[in-house]
Amino acid sequence: MSTTSSTALFLFFITICTFSSKCLVQVRNSRAPVLRTENQPLTLKCTAEYDEQHFRSIVVSWCFKPTISTSTINCQPLIDPDLYSLHINESKISEKRQRDAFITFEQLTLSNTGFYQCKAKCSATGTSAIGHVINVTVTGDPNKANTxxxxxxxxxxxxxxxxxxxxxxxxxxxxxxxxxxxxxxxxxxxxxx
Structure with missing residues (x-):
């Protein structure tokens, strides 16, 4: 099995479009649950792909929900640089552009337990796509207990x-x-x- 097809098995995408003719943006990310111990680092990645002829700018962001819900309304944008860092890489493949959005936690805390979701939105048309929810569970540091x-x-x-x-x-x-x-x-x- 090639690396590309292996990667494709692990990556799933959901596309929610508000554009009437065709979908112009899609988001892909792993949907596998993540289990980490507090004080460990964690990086989550999502990829937004869009057709450059339709979009000149796209905004990719991460949000957090403490509990699972089907609504994106309760998803709080992650914008605090003191708690995590956001990195964007962009590449062009033929007529498409790909934007990878990484969110990195240097040291996880128990309060980082929850559900994370990546969103992409075209600022010109309002067309948007939302990735799968990623369930992140942070457990207590066993070395810290009973000290x-x-x-x-x-x-x-x-x-x-x-x-x-x-x-x-x-x-x-x-x-x-x-x-x-x-x-x-x-x-x-x-x-x-």
Whole structure:
């Protein structure tokens, strides 16, 4: 099987056109779900293809939905350069132009879990196409869980105080105990790092 046909198997496209005569723009992207661990990088790619004789400019963008829905209305545009970077590559093949749009997350967080979608729109005619939804799941970093350090110290009282009896401890309510001021204490404190 050639590389081109292998790639074609993994790439699917949906084209939604609002132009009456023929569809002039299409978007292709992988629809495979993505599973990553927080703090890992991730790059998503989509390709918009259009006929140059009809379109002089096309806008390709990514959007995010925290929950799956069939509507693109709730898809929030991804435009914050502090959270991710967007890169565009364009090439010309015969009478067609291809624009690849990449969105890169340097370090994923749990809040990046959700559904991502690529959109292409012709600014002149309003013709648009929307790619498949990509389900991205970010899980917690297993190396970060249960990271604690133990610090301990011991408080010693003089021997005559250590001979106190348990009966000297008075219960004042269901969850509060009143201890005598002088009591032998053997204490270990664990504090998170």
């Amino acid at each position: 604690t350090s133990t610090r301990s110290f011991r408080l010693n009282s003089p021997p005559e105080v250590c001979n106190r009896k348990v009966e000297e401890i008075r219960r004042t309510s269901d969850d509060v105990f009143r201890l005598p001021l002088k009591l032998c204490v053997d204490l270990e404190i664990r504090a998170p790092a």
